[in-house]
Amino acid sequence: MPAEQSDQDGQLQIARDRRLARRVLRGDQRAIKAFCDEYLPKLYRFARSRLPTDQDADDVVQVVLTNAARRMETYRGEAPLLGWLYQICRREISKHLGAAARHGTVVSFQQDAATESAVAFATAPAADEPEAVSGTDQFAAQVHAALDQLPENYARALEMKYVDGYSSKEIAQSMKLADAAVQSLLARGRRAFRQLYDAADFGLETKDGDGKEAPRRYR
Amino acid sequence: MIDRETPRDRVSDVEEERRLAGILSQAGSRTAPSEAQLERWAGHFRATLADARAEKRRRWQIRAAGIAASVSAVAVVLFMMQAPDLPVAAGIADVYLVFGGNTVDGAQGTQRSLVSGERLNVGDRLRTGLRGGLGMKYRGADVRIGGDTEVIVYTTRLELVSGVVYVDTGGSRSAQTDVVVVTRLGLVTHLGTQYVVQLDSDRLVSAVREGQIIFRSEQEKRQLSADASTAGEIRVAEDGSVTESRKPRSGEQWDWVVEISPGISLTGRSPDEVLTWAARESGRTLKYADEKTAAVAREGRLAGTDAKISSPEVLSAVEASTRLRFLPADSGTLLVGLRDL
Numbered sequence: 048m049p050a051e052q053s054d055q056d057g058q059l060q061i062a063r064d065r066r067l068a069r070r071v072l073r074g075d076q077r078a079i080k081a082f083c084d085e086y087l088p089k090l091y092r093f094a095r096s097r098l099p100t101d102q103d104a105d106d107v108v109q110v111v112l113t114n115a116a117r118r119m120e121t122y123r124g125e126a127p128l129l130g131w132l133y134q135i136c137r138r139e140i141s142k143h144l145g146a147a148a149r150h151g152t153v154v155s156f157q158q159d160a161a162t163e164s165a166v167a168f169a170t171a172p173a174a175d176e177p178e179a180v181s182g183t184d185q186f187a188a189q190v191h192a193a194l195d196q197l198p199e200n201y202a203r204a205l206e207m208k209y210v211d212g213y214s215s216k217e218i219a220q221s222m223k224l225a226d227a228a229v230q231s232l233l234a235r236g237r238r239a240f241r242q243l244y245d246a247a248d249f250g251l252e253t254k255d256g257d258g259k260e261a262p263r264r265y266r
Numbered sequence: 267m268i269d270r271e272t273p274r275d276r277v278s279d280v281e282e283e284r285r286l287a288g289i290l291s292q293a294g295s296r297t298a299p300s301e302a303q304l305e306r307w308a309g310h311f312r313a314t315l316a317d318a319r320a321e322k323r324r325r326w327q328i329r330a331a332g333i334a335a336s337v338s339a340v341a342v343v344l345f346m347m348q349a350p351d352l353p354v355a356a357g358i359a360d361v362y363l364v365f366g367g368n369t370v371d372g373a374q375g376t377q378r379s380l381v382s383g384e385r386l387n388v389g390d391r392l393r394t395g396l397r398g399g400l401g402m403k404y405r406g407a408d409v410r411i412g413g414d415t416e417v418i419v420y421t422t423r424l425e426l427v428s429g430v431v432y433v434d435t436g437g438s439r440s441a442q443t444d445v446v447v448v449t450r451l452g453l454v455t456h457l458g459t460q461y462v463v464q465l466d467s468d469r470l471v472s473a474v475r476e477g478q479i480i481f482r483s484e485q486e487k488r489q490l491s492a493d494a495s496t497a498g499e500i501r502v503a504e505d506g507s508v509t510e511s512r513k514p515r516s517g518e519q520w521d522w523v524v525e526i527s528p529g530i531s532l533t534g535r536s537p538d539e540v541l542t543w544a545a546r547e548s549g550r551t552l553k554y555a556d557e558k559t560a561a562v563a564r565e566g567r568l569a570g571t572d573a574k575i576s577s578p579e580v581l582s583a584v585e586a587s588t589r590l591r592f593l594p595a596d597s598g599t600l601l602v603g604l605r606d607l
Contacts, residue, residue, distance in 0.1 A: 116314035190293035
């Protein structure tokens with residue numbers, strides 16, 4: 048994807064986020080629904096991939112939403128809303144893990160790679176934060192994180208096509224779009240995904256056992 | 267907008283598609299929260315937004331009042347050389363009793379131990395210890411929070427995350443004293459009452475032993491009343507199904523409430539006054555065996571210290587210091603007679 052177009056897409060996304068935040072602040076119920084539909088699953092996945100249990104993720108998402116609702120007016124629209132929410136979420140994860148460690152509820156995390164990486168992640172300075180550390184789960188978490196950064200219709204179309212195995216026609220039916228529009232959506236989705244993937248320093252050039260090209264795990 | 271591709275783009279897209287297919291299929295589907303979680307979070311977000319907006323409006327009103335007060339002050343200073351005090355933002359609940367280990371997470375992210383006499387602010391999250399509990403005055407009502415309970419205090423509602431809450435509005439109902447308890451399974455409000463709301467991991471139980479309560483969820487709206495001898499109880503299962511039943515007005519469900527009582531001072535009060543209070547505290551109706559007993563209870567005056575005592579202590583004190591005694595009766599009645607001289 049040409050850098051210029053990517054930049055334009057990014058600016059459009061930010062402008063859209065700014066409008067959405069303003070409408071949410073005004074109490075516009077449709078905007079609130081759109082906000083919840085788009086961001087709650089993403090926040091959950093972000094928290095869940097960094098916390099040991101579903102309950103922990105649930106608690107953190109709730110706190111993040113409390114903070115986001117109270118501080119929405121401080122969102123200036125200088126970066127995507129998702130990044131702003133992730134920033135709040137990172138802080139809450141760090142606090143949550145810190146509190147759990149103080150109360151002794153985080154046990155033997157040295158033997159639990161996911162939790163260990165979550166603790167390492169949560170306590171690392173923002174500039175040093177890798178989005179994932181190692182392992183199959185972390186690879187999946189990285190791919191999902193990249194999908195979550197795409198506009199939801201891109202991510203959904205890609206997932207339906209390449210994970211669930213739907214044809215373009217079936218996706219068109221499900222998303223109530225014309226077949227040509229789905230083709231275009233998939234092409235844009237692939238480009239955007241690829242760019243995010245590259246930016247995250249994923250390897251794309253290795254081959255799997257069948258000789259097909261498959262991703263290299265995140266180092 | 268239709269994305270127009272060149273033949274060269276198509277070739278590279280085919281290549282890219284193969285790679286992406288491998289990546290995405292290996293990663294699998296994104297995990298998704300349950301519908302119930304999404305619904306609960308969305309409800310929480312909406313409610314917090316509404317509170318934040320209400321709070322903002324209130325701050326503006328205070329600021330406007332402050333400006334108005336300042337303008338007035340200029341005029342007043344000319345005459346009195348003294349400016350009036352500006353309004354100060356106040357807390358929304360006053361804690362009168364605390365026992366066991368309780369903490370509060372402030373809206374600003376600070377955590378502290380909760381002490382008696384503390385004033386709570388919007389968004390404070392209370393967590394009572396396993397054997398803890400607290401009582402507070404909130405919107406003119408007496409609210410008691412049982413052990414192992416988590417509650418978030420908002421301007422117009424209490425959000426019960428888990429555990430048990432008791433509300434006594436003293437029989438009054440107005441816009442200022444409406445106390446709404448919100449849970450993930452629905453909300454409970456009242457029409458002047460004593461009620462309890464308990465949220466467990468798999469159900470919500472709410473009971474009313476005076477007045478009426480209203481339960482509302484997305485699917486249900488129920489109104490429930492207490493009568494002279496029984497409490498109304500409503501149970502809401504995780505799937506939203508609701509059942510109603512009649513229960514005694516006292517018992518295990520209510521016993522903990524007495525332990526977090528604000529208490530009453532005996533000095534200068536009539537036995538009738540303190541017995542009426544003690545009976546209400548325990549969900550019973552005060553009855554006298556005869557007119558003579560009632561007259562003794564109304565006309566007498568109690569003496570003692572100004573210390574506030576609980577309802578069981580009130581009964582002991584009255585029995586020890588007057589001619590009144592307690593007669594056997596059903597569980598919903600506090601029956602009082604006269605001791606023979």
